Amino acid sequence: MKEKISKREAIFYSHKMAQLSKALWKAIEKDWQEWTKPFQLNINEHHILWIAYHLKGASISEISKFGVMHVSTAFNFSKKLEKRGLLQFSKRENDKRNTYIELTDDGNELLEATLSEYNPEDNSVLRGSLPMTEMYGKLPEFLDLSALIKEIYGEEYMEILERSLENIEDEATVQEEPTDLENFKNQPKSS
C-alpha cells in the first residue's frame, strides 16, 4: 500500500503530536519531581535507581537507552549516586567493555522508600485517566502510543519496559491497598 500524506497533513500531525506529547511529559515531569524531591533525588537520579532496581543491575548504556538520556548524563548522575553510597560500579566477567551499576543496600532501601511513599492521589496523569477508566472499566492502554514508541525505539526498548513492568507485578514492596479514587476526583486539579 502506497501512502500519500500531504505536507500539510504531516505538519498538522506533527504539530498535534508535539503539543500533546510536550503537555503529557511536562505533567509527568512535574509529578515526578514532587514525588522524589523529599528524597533529595532529581528525576534523572531516581530514574537511574529505578532502572537499576528493576533490571537488577544495568549497564550505563542500558540506563541511557531505556532512560532516554545521554550516556554522559547517565554516567555523571550514576557517579553522584555512587558518592552517596546508593550504587556501585562494576564490570561483568562476560562483558568487560561495559560499565555496570548495581544498587547498594542503601540504594535499594531508598528506592523502595520512594515507592512506598508514592501517592496515586498526587498523580495528575492517573487522576486525568479516571474518566476513561470509568468508561472502559479499566485504565486506558494507549496501544497506539506503545506501537509508535516500539517503531521509533525498537523492540528492545519495549522488552526492557515489559521486564520492568513485570518486576512491579512481582514486588513485595508495594502492598495491594486499593485506592479509592472517588475520594479525590472532585478535588481541584493541580495544574
Place this chain on the structure above:
Amino acid sequence: MKEKISKREAIFYSHKMAQLSKALWKAIEKDWQEWTKPFQLNINEHHILWIAYHLKGASISEISKFGVMHVSTAFNFSKKLEKRGLLQFSKRENDKRNTYIELTDDGNELLEATLSEYNPEDNSVLRGSLPMTEMYGKLPEFLDLSALIKEIYGEEYMEILERSLENIEDEATVQEEPTDLENFKNQPKSS
C-alpha cells in the same frame, strides 16, 4: 461507579506512562531541534513564534499555557525574539493587564520559512506512524492521549490546539505536495 485501583496498578500505570511519554517527547524534541537549528531558533523560540503566528498574536500568559513553559521562559525568549526584530510587544485596549506579542513581517517570514523547510521524511514520529497508517488507512488519532490531556490541562488547552490546527488547514504557505512515504520507509532509523 467506584474505582478501585491498587497502589501497584497505579505505580505500574504511571511507570509505563512515564517511559512512553519521555521517549515520545525526547524523539519529538530531537526532530524539532534539528528542524529549527538552521534558522538559529531553539525549540522555545520556535514554539513562541509558532503560537503567536497561529493565534495571530498572543498574550505571554497564553504562550506560557499553550507552550507548556514557565511564564518567565515565555517572557525571556520573547524578549530575545523582539531584539532580533521577529516580534513586538504591545498592550491591548480591552486588556491592559496582559502583555501581548505579535510577529513582525520578518517574524512571519521566518516562521513561514521554517514551515516550508519542514521535511516529513526527517520526522521520526511520522515515520514511526507509518505501519499504523497502513493498518488504519489514515494517520492514528491518539484519542486516548487527547482525552487525557484535556482532563489534565482543561478545555481551553484543547481549544487553542484546535484553533492552531485549523489555521494549518487554512494556510496558503504549505503546499499540498503529496509526500511519498514509501520512499523513506526502508531507510535506517535515526535513533
